[in-house]
Amino acid sequence: MPGITVQLPEELERIIRAYPSDKRYILAMMQDLQKQCNYLPREALEEIARHVEIPFSKVYALATFYKAFSLVPRGKYHIKVCDGTACHIKSSAVLIDQIFNAIAIRPGETSPDGMFSLETVNCIGACAIAPVMVINEKVYSKVSSAGILDVINGIRGDINDNAKSS
Numbered sequence: 001m002p003g004i005t006v007q008l009p010e011e012l013e014r015i016i017r018a019y020p021s022d023k024r025y026i027l028a029m030m031q032d033l034q035k036q037c038n039y040l041p042r043e044a045l046e047e048i049a050r051h052v053e054i055p056f057s058k059v060y061a062l063a064t065f066y067k068a069f070s071l072v073p074r075g076k077y078h079i080k081v082c083d084g085t086a087c088h089i090k091s092s093a094v095l096i097d098q099i100f101n102a103i104a105i106r107p108g109e110t111s112p113d114g115m116f117s118l119e120t121v122n123c124i125g126a127c128a129i130a131p132v133m134v135i136n137e138k139v140y141s142k143v144s145s146a147g148i149l150d151v152i153n154g155i156r157g158d159i160n161d162n163a164k165s166s
């Protein structure tokens with residue numbers, strides 16, 4: 001709604017204010033915010049724009065340019081399926097379908113429980129081990145459609161074990 005400003009949580013404001021009021025630090029601020037929130041909330045981008053005194057549109061353009069940033073909340077387990085040429089030839093589309101069958105999310109979506117999100121990426125430079133998938137920082141090579149289910153079921157097992165022990 002026009003004229004209404006949303007109060008930024010104190011911890012996010014602290015992340016931004018930890019940097020000098022200089023546009024050279026915008027990406028560093030965004031990286032810290034992405035790490036903290038798993039995405040870049042709009043109000044945080046607005047605060048960055050105020051802090052470094054540049055138009056919001058420029059901050060927004062940076063946030064949307066880099067694939068490392070997301071404007072919507074990502075899941076605790078962020079799945080990236082490479083859909084570059086080598087991975088595509090090795091059936092990356094089948095992996096994406098298999099993920100949909102297992103978790104019911106398409107690229108760009110997050111599961112309702114907030115556990116999984118999916119993104120397709122261009123070549124990550126590991127074509128020799130195509131098709132490649134990355135979950136958080138872990139790389140999975142030569143992924144088969146059966147293998148992807150094992151990985152997802154393994155993560156679900158870990159989630160359930162953690163829930164029981166807490």
Ligand code: FES
Pocket residue numbers: 082083084085086087088122123124125126127128130131132
């Ligand atoms: S095309 Fe997937 S790693 Fe190169």
